[in-house]
Amino acid sequence: MYKHNGQEFFVIDGHMHFWDANPENWRNQYGESWIKCFYAYHNALSPAEAVWPFDKFCRYGEEALVDDLFRSGHVDMAILNSTYLHEFYKNGFNSHIQNNVAKSKYPDRFLLCGSFDPRDEEAGFEAFRRMMGEYPISGLKLYTAEWRNGSRGWRLNDPWAYKYLDLAQQSGIKNIHVHKGPTVYPLSADAFDVHDVDYAATDFPALNFIVEHVGLPRLDDFCWIAAQESNVYAGLSVAMAFVHLRPRYFGEIMANLLFWLGPDKLCFGSDYAIWSPKWLIEKFMAYDLPEDLKQEYHVDLTDDIRRKILGENTARLYGIDIAAQTAKLARDGLAANG
Amino acid sequence: MHSDVPCEFPEGCDGSAILQRLDQVLDPELDESILDLGFVRSVELHAGHADIALRLPTSWCAVNFAYLMAEDVRHALLDVGDIREVTVRLGDHCAAAEIEAAVNAGQSFADAFPGEGAGSLAALRATFLRKGFLIRQQRLLRELRETGFAAAAICALRLAEVSVRDSVFVIQRSDHGPVTGGPAVILQRYLQRRAELGFDCSPTAALIIDLDGRPFAPERLQAHYEAARTMRIALEANGSFCRALMARASCDVAKTAANIKTGGRHVQA
The missing domain is CATH 1.10.443.10 (Intergrase catalytic core)
Structure with missing residues (x-):
């Protein structure tokens, strides 16, 4: 529990990674370009004292991960957003298999995301069922811009994607994290278009769609969709990172999200290891919306709203009882004050 | 106004017309002058040949936008004074070679990048x-x-x-x-x-x-x-990334320069 102003805040980092971008794992020049692109974002928006050397950024390992999240990073629970990129990385970038190493060691701390790729069509059903059966999958992370055999992306409303969403729903999945964010070289910008979420959210009303990175830079498209669809949520990673170097801009993003979506649909995420939750959370808690934005948008960022954003909203999506979970976590020896 | 851009003009040419034209070239997405954004690295004019080096914030800036700016630079300068030829260079951009070859030869984006989806740059510009x-x-x-x-x-x-x-x-x-x-x-x-x-x-x-x-x-x-x-906030996202990436890049360049200096090596100003 993060403590601030004498109050407690349960933190779920809704978007983080345990990746392997060691040069030995690069399949081609894209593996290198990808992690260098990530590193440029890390280097550009982190406070100077939080910038890592590039080799650590490629592979930080389990100790650093646990430390940066739970021991010093104020995080109570974290969602492993599996990302595969098999065309760039020999063993994948951070597949559910890689991520499950952390999950199986700290089962109460992590929620593990699986995934599917509709371009596998029927041939992928068996592997999807096996993943759902053999791994403790709580949600899915979908990456519509991923390359596959010459295809530069897919859409959530492709017929085969709907078949997989049906399967996921039958397996008890409720939450779908969809990556819709800034272009990462070499992926195609068109594949980050947000509009497919609109179709899928309407056609699968029992599923929740958490749009990771709030569609940035397509924030407007995202807001129109999320304001209409009650099951579309905002995953704040990437947007959070502006809180340090571009606080005014961060305030404008938050004012817009609060204006269009309200405080119950915004979910904190760090995108660790691109950015570390420790400074993101500390700066977020110290941040107040500028007066003119409060007045123009008729919104505020109170401690109660911060509590929802940092943990309560995501806890609700995943059916986590915060009091019971806190008691459980107090026994694992990782808590900063435990 | 933009004295920070290194310029080389022939004697008797103050170059202000060239800089004014460059000032009108916009990053279409950010809706700001490429001069104000710091995207112009150097300007040279020799015997009717203008050579413009651009420096985009990252090597992976969208190819179609990079193309559009390079093409706009060429068009903006082609009828200034006695300029008969314009060479635009894109430094370490991932598609620099293809973009330079096409733009400097007056080719269209669709010809240079068949199959790159966004096809017509005119629609994008509009x-x-x-x-x-x-x-x-x-x-x-x-x-x-x-x-x-x-x-x-x-x-x-x-x-x-x-x-x-x-x-x-x-x-x-x-x-x-x-x-x-x-x-x-x-x-x-x-x-x-x-x-x-x-x-x-x-x-x-x-x-x-x-x-x-x-x-x-x-x-x-x-x-x-x-x-x-909300549309304004959305469009400012890439501007905010660009500025942060540019700031860090120039800071890293300064650091490298400082390292070279402390290493006692000769540095060409």
Whole structure:
């Protein structure tokens, strides 16, 4: 529990990674370009004292991960957003298999995301069922811009994607994290278009769609969709990172999200290891919306709203009882004050 | 104004016409001058041949936008003075070789990058000119609202009733005293884009119009304003990334230069 102003805040980092971008794992020049692109974002928006050397950024390992999240990073629970990129990385970038190493060691701390790729069509059903059966999958992370055999992306409303969403729903999945964010070289910008979420959210009303990175830079498209669809949520990673170097801009993003979506649909995420939750959370808690934005948008960022954003909203999506979970976590020896 | 760009001009040529033209080349997405954004690394002119080196914030900046800016630079300079040839260079951009070869030969994007989806750059350019119009208008609306104008008063304003006085713009209606609106540049940028898009600019035309050139009914203005406001925040995302990446890159360059200096090696200024 993060403590601030004498109050407690349960933190779920809704978007983080345990990746392997060691040069030995690069399949081609894209593996290198990808992690260098990530590193440029890390280097550009982190406070100077939080910038890592590039080799650590490629592979930080389990100790650093646990430390940066739970021991010093104020995080109570974290969602492993599996990302595969098999065309760039020999063993994948951070597949559910890689991520499950952390999950199986700290089962109460992590929620593990699986995934599917509709371009596998029927041939992928068996592997999807096996993943759902053999791994403790709580949600899915979908990456519509991923390359596959010459295809530069897919859409959530492709017929085969709907078949997989049906399967996921039958397996008890409720939450779908969809990556819709800034272009990462070499992926195609068109594949980050947000509009497919609109179709899928309407056609699968029992599923929740958490749009990771709030569609940035397509924030407007995202807001129109999320304001209409009650099951579309905002995953704040990437947007959070502006809180340090571009606080005014961060305030404008938050004012817009609060204006269009309200405080119950915004979910904190760090995108660790691109950015570390420790400074993101500390700066977020110290941040107040500028007066003119409060007045123009008729919104505020109170401690109660911060509590929802940092943990309560995501806890609700995943059916986590915060009091019971806190008691459980107090026994694992990782808590900063435990 | 842009003395930080290294320039090399022949004797007797002050180069200001060239810089003025470059100042009009915009990053379409950010709707800002590539000079103000720091994208121009150097400018050289020798015997009617202009050589412009650009420096985009990252090596992976979208290929179509990079192409568009390179092409705009070439077109902007081709009819300045005795310039007969323009070479644009894109430094370490991931598609520098292809873009340079095509742009400097006057080829179109579709020819140079078949199959790169976005096909026509003209459509892309038009989309962003129109988005830029809404955003420039939103900034103007914000000033008018802050000055105390209600929706009905804003919708009733005519072009003849607004003008620039020194660094501010002024609203002068026949039955009211003059009111100071806000920074002149906010009005000027809006009017400039409005003219570029070919909308009616006669004195009796409504000041605030939609993308079809129609004036607004007052009850339609609030929703329009809220949508335009969010569009502005969306478009500023990439600008914010660019500035942060540029700032870090120049800081890293400075560090490298400092390291070289402390290493005692000769550094070419």
